[in-house]
Amino acid sequence: MAHKHGLKVQAVMSFHQCGGNVGDSVTIPLPKWVLEEMHKDQDLAYTDQWGRRNFEYVSLSADTLPVLKGRTPVQCYADFMRAFRDQFKGLLGDTIVEIQVGMGPAGELRYPSYPEQDGTWRFPGIGAFQCFDKYMISSLKAAAEAAGKPEWGHSGPTDAGHYNNWPEDTQFFRKEGGGWSSPYGEFFLTWYSQMLLDHGERILSSATSIFKDTGVKISVKIAGIHWHYGTRSHAPELTAGYYNTRFRDGYLPIAQMLARHGAIFNFTCIEMRDHEQPQDALCAPEKLVRQVALATQEAQVPLAGENALPRYDESAHEQILNASALNVDENSGDREMCAFTYLRMNPDLFHPDNWRKFVGFVKKMKEGKDANKCWEEVEREAEHFVHVTQPLVQEAAVALMH
Numbered sequence: 001m002a003h004k005h006g007l008k009v010q011a012v013m014s015f016h017q018c019g020g021n022v023g024d025s026v027t028i029p030l031p032k033w034v035l036e037e038m039h040k041d042q043d044l045a046y047t048d049q050w051g052r053r054n055f056e057y058v059s060l061s062a063d064t065l066p067v068l069k070g071r072t073p074v075q076c077y078a079d080f081m082r083a084f085r086d087q088f089k090g091l092l093g094d095t096i097v098e099i100q101v102g103m104g105p106a107g108e109l110r111y112p113s114y115p116e117q118d119g120t121w122r123f124p125g126i127g128a129f130q131c132f133d134k135y136m137i138s139s140l141k142a143a144a145e146a147a148g149k150p151e152w153g154h155s156g157p158t159d160a161g162h163y164n165n166w167p168e169d170t171q172f173f174r175k176e177g178g179g180w181s182s183p184y185g186e187f188f189l190t191w192y193s194q195m196l197l198d199h200g201e202r203i204l205s206s207a208t209s210i211f212k213d214t215g216v217k218i219s220v221k222i223a224g225i226h227w228h229y230g231t232r233s234h235a236p237e238l239t240a241g242y243y244n245t246r247f248r249d250g251y252l253p254i255a256q257m258l259a260r261h262g263a264i265f266n267f268t269c270i271e272m273r274d275h276e277q278p279q280d281a282l283c284a285p286e287k288l289v290r291q292v293a294l295a296t297q298e299a300q301v302p303l304a305g306e307n308a309l310p311r312y313d314e315s316a317h318e319q320i321l322n323a324s325a326l327n328v329d330e331n332s333g334d335r336e337m338c339a340f341t342y343l344r345m346n347p348d349l350f351h352p353d354n355w356r357k358f359v360g361f362v363k364k365m366k367e368g369k370d371a372n373k374c375w376e377e378v379e380r381e382a383e384h385f386v387h388v389t390q391p392l393v394q395e396a397a398v399a400l401m402h
Contacts, residue, residue, distance in 0.1 A: 003095040010098040010219075010341065013084065013207075015077050016105055017056040019117070030055065034076075037068055043133040046112050049158055052120070054112045054130065056105040060199035061135035077102075078206040085210055093215020098339070100219045100266065101207045108223045109200050109254070113239035114163070124227035124281035125164035126173060127239035131156040131192060143191045152184055156192070160239070166281070167228055173235040180233045180245065193243035193250065197257050204261040217264055219339075222254060224269030224289070224308055230282030244291075251292050255299035264338060265296050270305035270323045271316040286323075293328045297335065306341035312354040317361040324365070336368060350397035356386050 002009050019027030029035060038044045038055060044062050045053040058073045066072050071079070081101075088096055103109035113127035121127060131140065137155070144153025157179060161170035172179040179185045200220065207218050225237045232246045244250025258265050269285045277283030289305075296303040305324060307316065324337040348354060359382040 003091060007095070008098075009091075009096045010100055010339075011084070011088075011096050012100045012107060013077070013081055013102050014107055015057065015080070015102040016107055030058075034058065034068060041067065043135055045133065046130040047133040047136075048128045048130055049132050049156065051132070054105075054115055056112050056115070059130075059133050059135060060104070060195060061133060061139060063199055063202055065135070074202050074206060077203055078210060081207055081210045085214065089214070092211070096216060098217045098219055098264070099207065099211055100221060101203055101263075103200055103203060103220055106221075106223070108221045109196060110223050110240040110242070111196065113241070114236065121163040124166075124236070124278060124283065126161060126167060126170070126228065126235035128163050129156045129160060129192065129239050131195075136195070139195065140188075140191060144187070147187060149184075149187065152187055157185070157188060160235075167231050167233055167235040170235075173231075173233040173238075175232040178233055180235075180238065181247075189238060189243045192238075193241050193253070196241035197253060200254070200257055201260075204258070204263055208261045208263070218261065219264035219266045219304060220258055221266045221268070221306075222251075222292075224267060224272075224285060226269055226272065226277065226285035226288045227281045227283045229284040229288050249291070249295060251295040252298060255292075255295045255301045259299045259301040264302045264304050265292070266304045266306065266339075266341075267292050268306050269308040270337075270340070271307035271309070271311050271320050273315075273319055289323050290328055293323075293326050297326075297328065297331065302338040304339040304341070305337050307343050310344045310346070310348065312348060312351070312357060314357055314361075317357065317364075320361075321364055340365065345400070347397045347400045350393045350400070352386075352390075352393075355389075355393050356382060359385050 017029050019029070035055065038058065042053050044058055044067055045055050046057070046059045047053055063074050064072050068076055085092065100107070105112040111130040113130055114121040114125065131137070132155070140156065141153035144150050157172045159171035159179060160173060167173035168175070172185070180189065204218070204220070211218060223240060225240055225242065228234060228236050234244050234246070237244045237250060242250040255265055267289065270289060272285035274284050274286045277285060293303060303326065307320065320340065324340055326332055326335050326337060349358060360378045363378050363382055
């Protein structure tokens with residue numbers, strides 16, 4: 001259908017459970033044969049310090065272990081991508097122009113540190129470290145011994161609070177004398193974030209090899225964790241595996257890893273403004289997006305975006321247009337976001353007023369950062385399109401309600 005109508009497709013290689021995260025309206029668990037192995041050996045699931053297992057995604061600590069009926073998880077991901085390539089080879093590079101490679105929960109390169117399922121985590125809690133399965137502890141122990149500090153390898157931090165604490169509630173994340181800035185904290189956070197980078201590297205190596213010479217671009221999704229961004233420790237980013245603090249850039253190493261493989265850095269929360277978010281939680285999505293834009297600029301990696309939450313208002317559209325222009329400093333030049341994924345196609349989008357605004361927004365996005373038309377002019381141009389598509393829009397809205 002997409003080929004017939006001249007549309008382009010971004011195909012997402014999903015290796016995670018759908019359900020239990022923001023925006024999930026259905027539940028699709030991991031394949032039965034994977035869950036069988038995870039239930040036999042529960043250390044294949046990400047685990048927090050209280051022994052809570054997370055079955056959204058196979059723990060990255062098992063990446064290279066033949067734990068899935070004789071195959072490693074990375075081999076399974078590669079086999080799936082290879083099968084997809086072979087099945088759709090006639091459409092790759094022409095209709096299917098981008099492959100977004102799943103790297104973790106919600107398809108993002110991160111740990112499942114803020115699981116909404118069963119009310120475990122609620123915004124704006126700091127989340128929890130996910131490094132207490134036996135395979136993660138084994139790796140931590142080896143790293144501690146190599147650093148000459150074997151006593152650091154027994155466990156991850158146990159003074160980092162609970163999922164719904166705030167940084168200052170905890171010994172580890174508090175701004176004055178917090179464990180995050182101690183020699184142990186720096187050792188642990190370096191190891192924890194490097195494990196995530198290594199995971200990304202392994203899967204990207206497979207993906208770029210499999211889709212080489214097919215004409216498709218490879219992209220990786222990174223989570224926009226903007227709450228408590230204004231604190232020193234950036235606790236929610238740390239528990240998710242992004243070693244980003246007031247004194248350290250955690251996004252440049254990710255951008256550099258993606259650059260090595262020619263992959264696109266796909267980032268969320270592009271539609272958000274700082275003042276719209278709870279300021280007691282020191283949320284700063286705009287500052288976070290700017291930091292990521294600068295990191296990708298330095299690493300010379302393309303940046304793509306998407307909105308974190310469904311929005312249909314002009315304020316959100318304007319924010320997306322501003323953010324996608326990437327005017328972050330004097331070196332930005334004519335650089336723009338290479339793509340934007342708009343969430344979400346549902347009955348609300350096809351409400352007449354929302355559809356009119358959306359058409360205008362798409363026309364403005366297409367013109368790019370040099371566009372000099374005002375919103376009113378663009379919307380006048382969009383009116384004809386809105387009128388022509390009205391029967392199709394009504395049909396789509398009805399179909400999406402069933």
